[in-house]
Amino acid sequence: QKEVEQDPGPLSVPEGAIVSLNCTYSNSAFQYFMWYRQYSRKGPELLMYTYSSGNKEDGRFTAQVDKSSKYISLFIRDSQPSDSATYLCAMRAPGRRALTFGSGTRLQVQP
């Protein structure tokens, strides 16, 4: 069983829609939770991070962590065609730098 599960999609939405991306995990030691965005032929780029549980908002993006359910989410409001990319969740435990990634969800925002 994978430590981090993520629906690969693809997910296609119209411009302006609210997008919800999710990951579940099994390792209760994970304390740092990240969302990366990856455009085609590029490396992953950090979008948001959250430490432990709770919500964090940055512009059109909101990250949520529910440690009791081992479930994290990324919401994108007013989605734009430029948001079309693969979104990867990643997490790590304290004391380790190695990131454990989900498989990524491909998002396509249609103009």
Place this chain on the structure above:
Amino acid sequence: EAGVTQFPSHSVIEKGQTVTLRCDPISGHDNLYWYRRVMGKEIKFLLHFVKESKQDESGMPNNRFLAERTGGTYSTLKVQPAELEDSGVYFCASSQGGGVIDEQYFGPGTRLTVT
């Protein structure tokens, strides 16, 4: 400021050959990481350097893989001999080593194809 650079961008080799991948981290970043993504799978951690020392090599799949970081600057990852299952995209990342999460900055990756 230049980002993480990787060379080559794409390499095609035959099974049994040797390939060396290079990563130049962001200047001043002491931490350097190697990850790889094989077809259809998630990105997986290979190893972590702090300066020239291997801090964590728990993700290295076997002894056909050798990573070095002489002088604590650029790093190389050698695969010898390459096998078909080594095909994938190899990412390098670097980080400063401070802050809440110590953000890892990724390079564009080297796409390795073993035929």
